[in-house]
Every structure is written in structure tokens, then in C-alpha cells.
Amino acid sequence: MKSDVDELMPRLLPVEEYDVEDFDPSLPPRNPQEYLRQVQLEASMCPDVMVAQIDPKKLKKNQTVNISLSGCQPAPEGFSPSLKWQQLQVANFSDVRQNVNKHREHWKLQSLDNNVVMPNPEDEEGWLKFCLGEKVYFERLLSQDDNDNDNPGIDYVKMGFPPLLSIVSRLSQASVTIVLEYLMNWLGEKAFTSELGRWLYALLACLEKPLLPEAHSLIRQLARRCSEVRASLESKEDKRLSALNLLICLVARYFEQNDLADKE
Structure with missing residues (x-):
């Protein structure tokens, strides 16, 4: 019987099946196959949709302010050079x-x-x-x-x-x-x-x-x-x-x- 992980998405790399008693995802992987198996398990636990929690009050405090940076201040009369x-x-x-x-x-x-x-x-x-x-x-x-x-x-x-x-x-x-x-x-x-x-x-x-x-x-x-x-x-x-x-x-x-x- 295929696991939920296998049904989630098609396999791109072959991963050998491990006996439930032999494979412990809480331990560091001992070989490439166990590493790939852990990646599959972690992916299966991720939600399909992530929603960011945004505080509108914080956005108001960080509004972008447009400042005019067009030319210099004009010189007072008689102060500018020829x-x-x-x-x-x-x-x-x-x-x-x-x-x-x-x-x-x-x-x-x-x-x-x-x-x-x-x-x-x-x-x-x-x-x-x-x-x-x-x-x-x-x-x-x-x-x-x-x-x-x-x-x-x-x-x-x-x-x-x-x-x-x-x-x-x-x-x-x-x-x-x-x-x-x-x-x-x-x-x-x-x-x-x-x-x-x-x-x-x-x-x-x-x-x-x-x-x-x-x-x-x-x-x-x-x-x-x-x-x-x-x-x-x-x-x-x-x-x-x-x-x-x-x-x-x-x-x-x-x-x-x-x-x-x-x-x-």
C-alpha cells in the first residue's frame, strides 16, 4: 500500500522502502535514501496554502513618502555666478x-x-x-x-x-x-x-x-x-x-x- 507521501506527488527520485521499525525520521539520515525519505515526510506536513498575518497599523507607520528632489534652491538675487x-x-x-x-x-x-x-x-x-x-x-x-x-x-x-x-x-x-x-x-x-x-x-x-x-x-x-x-x-x-x-x-x-x- 502506498503511503500518503507517495500519493501527494509523483516520485522524481527512487527511494527505497524502509521497514517502519527500521526507519526513524527523528534521527539524522544514515544514507541518501533516508535523507530523501525525510524530505518527502517534511513536505507532506506543509500546508497547501500559507496565509501571512499582516497588521494594518504597522503598515500605516511605514508609509512611503514621496519627496521632490528636483533642482537646487534658486540663489538669492545677485548670489549666483555668471x-x-x-x-x-x-x-x-x-x-x-x-x-x-x-x-x-x-x-x-x-x-x-x-x-x-x-x-x-x-x-x-x-x-x-x-x-x-x-x-x-x-x-x-x-x-x-x-x-x-x-x-x-x-x-x-x-x-x-x-x-x-x-x-x-x-x-x-x-x-x-x-x-x-x-x-x-x-x-x-x-x-x-x-x-x-x-x-x-x-x-x-x-x-x-x-x-x-x-x-x-x-x-x-x-x-x-x-x-x-x-x-x-x-x-x-x-x-x-x-x-x-x-x-x-x-x-x-x-x-x-x-x-x-x-x-x-
Whole structure:
């Protein structure tokens, strides 16, 4: 007599019949035949239809929200650069990128100073301190000790390491994207500083085309965030204006995100 398992579905692999007393499905299989027999038994105990229990209240809490991510915020009157200025910056930036690519291998082999310890890629706090310095990271003002004439050397731990070619040339494309994301997160919560601007420019110069999807999304976020900061400026004499315009220009004009570009 055929068992219920045999009647459930036709056999695709031959399984030898075992004596009821000899085959114990609760024990580990001793051979391939017993393994297949256990699979058949387990399949026979599965219900024909499974129904998922869904709590509608939980779905309401996780509704997808559509946010418009179309262009940058328009610049206040008189704050946007001319088209000629943008074209000049794109040409200069293209030269910088060519020089970086040309000399990348040379600078990668140069030894770093003993005080330059590059953080691990996953160390977000370490990279923020490395790029921006502890003074900016901890939002400390310069103290009298920082301007001590008896110690004219620059304390890069406090002031942040500049994006030297010997440093950025050591970054893989994955690391460039990661550090760019760290700085983007910082820019979304903190003030725009000259240290931050220098590193953002250097990382853009190290991005290879065609852009990876992660990098593409990040630079668009960068341009939008820069446009938000620019819109909050109170004067055209603000020292941050030129740097903000430059970053928006490079994302829009060089990396061809034309919908984000400043129009004359």
C-alpha cells in the first residue's frame, strides 16, 4: 500500500522502502535514501496554502513618502555666478583631475609623515576629525594656546589634515565615496567651513567617471545642500559664497547634472 507521501506527488527520485521499525525520521539520515525519505515526510506536513498575518497599523507607520528632489534652491538675487565664471571653473577643475590621475601612482608611493594616520574606511568619527580637525569637530574656538608664537607649527590634529595628493591618492573609489558620504552627513547637520570645502573639492576631483550610483546620488545631495546653505547667507560678501557656488557648479556642469545648474 502506498503511503500518503507517495500519493501527494509523483516520485522524481527512487527511494527505497524502509521497514517502519527500521526507519526513524527523528534521527539524522544514515544514507541518501533516508535523507530523501525525510524530505518527502517534511513536505507532506506543509500546508497547501500559507496565509501571512499582516497588521494594518504597522503598515500605516511605514508609509512611503514621496519627496521632490528636483533642482537646487534658486540663489538669492545677485548670489549666483555668471555662465562665463562657471565655464572657467569647469575648465580648471578638468585640469586638476587630469593632474590627479596622471600623478596618482607617484603620490601613492610617497611616504606619509609619522603624524598622518589615516582612519579605517568604516570609522566615520575618525574621518571627520581627520578632515575637519578636532577644533571643528568639537566646535571649539581657537584658544590662546592655539596661537602661541612659541609653537609656530600647525597642529593638524586640531586643525585637520589638508587633502594632500599623498593622502587622497591612497583612497580607493569605494573609500572616496564613503568619505564623501561622511562629509555630506556632516554638512546636513553642521555649518559649512573652509576645511570642509577643501575636502569636498578634493574628493570630487578623485571621483572617476562614469559615476557609480552611490556617488551620483551623493553629489546631487551635495549640490542641493550647498544651495540651501547659500540661500541662508545674508550678504554677497560672505566668504562661503564662492566655495558654495563652485561646488554647485562642478556637480551641475562638470558631472552633467544640468537640472541643478545655476542659470544666468
